Amino acid sequence: MKTVGGNGSVSDLPHVVIIGAGFAGLAAAQELGNTAVRVTVIDRNNYHLFVPLLYQVATAALSPADVAEPIRHVLGRYPNIGVVLGEVSSVDTQAREVSLASGETLHYDRLVVATGSTSSYFGHDEWRSVAPACKSIEEARLIRSRILSAFEEAERDGASDREALMTFVIVGGGPTGVEMAGSVAELARHALTADFRHIRPETARIILVEGGPRLLTAFPDSLADYAAKALERLGVQIMTNAPVERITEDGLTAGGRFIPARTVLWGAGVAPTGAAKLLGVPPGPGGRVAVCADLSVEGLDHVYAMGDVAACLGEDGRPLPGLAQVAQQQGRFLGKGLRRAIIKGEPLSAFHFYNRGNAAIIGRHHAIFDFGRYRMKGYPAWMLWAIVHVVLLVNTAQRVRVSLQWLWRYLTYRRGARIITTPVPPRGR
Missing domain, CATH: 3.50.50.60 (FAD/NAD(P)-binding domain)
Incomplete structure (x- = not known):
């Protein structure tokens, strides 16, 4: 050799x-x-x-x-x-x-x-085009463009479907859906408030839809309840026991109820x-x-x-x-x-997983951590979440960039990547 x-x-x-x-x-x-x-x-x-x-x-x-x-x-x-x-x-x-x-x-x-x-759309792949998930850069850019384009269209004088344009539905009550709902709420409630003249972005409806009885089923009840209350303080409306029945360009039907919404995001399964x-x-x-x-x-x-x-x-x-x-x-x-x-020439041993905690962030100063025997929530969990995710980045340059972006966002409530890069087709196409 x-x-x-x-x-x-x-x-x-x-x-x-x-x-x-x-x-x-x-x-x-x-x-x-x-x-x-x-x-x-x-x-x-x-x-x-x-x-x-x-x-x-x-x-x-x-x-x-x-x-x-x-x-x-x-x-x-x-x-x-x-x-x-x-x-x-x-x-x-x-x-x-x-x-x-x-x-x-x-x-x-x-x-x-x-x-x-x-x-995974659980056998309904026809929903993929109207309710994008967030598993790739292309999908993330599409979602960003759809969210920002919805506000831009609602800003136009005489927008007939302004309520639907300013309604954002996130499907899935796991960590992905919770984090997405909290982030969309903070974008609308803080980052965009001074950018528009004919609409008030902070009045946008953000709805989190979960088919089961509660959010974050992988977490203890106490942490899931804390996350739900933190989302509600951000203005997120939570719908549980509401399995999705249909998604179209006009909105979503869940739990027998139709919700007019131009933006539906998928975070329900992989x-x-x-x-x-x-x-x-x-x-x-x-x-x-x-x-x-x-x-x-x-x-x-x-x-x-x-x-x-x-x-x-x-x-x-x-x-x-x-x-x-x-x-x-x-x-x-x-x-x-x-x-x-x-x-x-040594044989492979058995793999043993060492649980370093399961986490989800809800918004500024709000996160949860489950270490099994120990649990953490609120500001300490939020700080730990940020530290862990920075450490997990692959190199020092990324860690510095993300840390600076987060610091700027924390101090100013501004988000610097508010650009529309993916064309969003008009409804009906």
């Missing part, structure tokens, strides 16, 4: 192919950096996206550059890691080959699948990407790929899955949630494990 930087070539080293450069894939690649292993990271985008803050791009608090970083820049200091921009079309686990849509084929010694998740189909294995719980304790895919040799696509069981016997901290811990674990397995 030849080492990087020696007399041999990197191409002579054992080859690890990682599909996906999200939290899990990037962490695994970094653990394999500067080792006697050749690594190829494949992603359809040339950037790593910090999805937990994407909703702030959608609500004009941050710009796309604040939450995305080129993969080559992140991994550029590791000479044994290559990056391929492309989409995987098939995987042959017998021949150990990954084929790309471009026609290129890569042979691997170990394969890691970490392709993340996508939004689903893993088609990794199981790609690998030719039966889908596990929730459509994820069933994995063993060491994150290897059941029934396949030298193939691993992690992050949102992996049905990795926690100590309670249930699949771990699709959180950034889970994906990042799995990536670091698998990267270190593959390094020992390939270089030293």
Whole structure:
């Protein structure tokens, strides 16, 4: 075996192919950096996206550059890691080959699948065009444009549907929906108040719709109740026990009630990407790929899955949630494990998740943290949420940019990314 930087070539080293450069894939690649292993990271985008803050791009608090970083820049200091921009079309686990849509084929010694998740409309994909989710930069920019365009249209003299234009409905009472509703409310109540002459943005209706009996079902009742009261103080109307029945360009029908609204946003569910189909294995719980304790895919040799696509069981016997901290811990674990397995011949151990707290932010000075035995809410949780999310960003430049943006926003109540970049088609098209 030849080492990087020696007399041999990197191409002579054992080859690890990682599909996906999200939290899990990037962490695994970094653990394999500067080792006697050749690594190829494949992603359809040339950037790593910090999805937990994407909703702030959608609500004009941050710009796309604040939450995305080129993969080559992140991994550029590791000479044994290559990056391929492309989409995987098939995987042959017998021949150990990954084929790309471009026609290129890569042979691997170990394969890691970490392709993340996508939004789920629970069988109603026809709602996708009228109720965008927030899982990509393109979707975040579209949402931002729709929100800002709604205010612009309402500002016009004689706007006949002003009430519908100034009604914003967010579907889903989980952390995504709660954070989106709080951010839209703060945008309307604070950032836009001095920008218009014929309308009062602070009078906009923000409605959060949840099909179940309460918000934030993954959190204890006390924290969920606190979040609901904080949202109501921001002016958010909460509708529970209101499953969505229909969404059109004119509004939404939920719990038997029609709500006229020109802007409906989706935050109700996610689903893993088609990794199981790609690998030719039966889908596990929730459509994820069933994995063993060491994150290897059941029934396949030298193939691993992690992050949102992996049905990795926690100590309670249930699949771990699709959180950034889970994906990042799995990536670091698998990267270190593959390094020992390939270089030293050591077997992989079992993965153990260490819960560093589940969090949701509601608005200025309001957030909740659940550490299991311990709970936190209010200003301390809000500060901790901000610190954790800054630390999770991939490099120092991003941390500084986001911190300065947040500081400016905190001092002035202003949002600097209030630009419409994606054309919003007129109703009826």
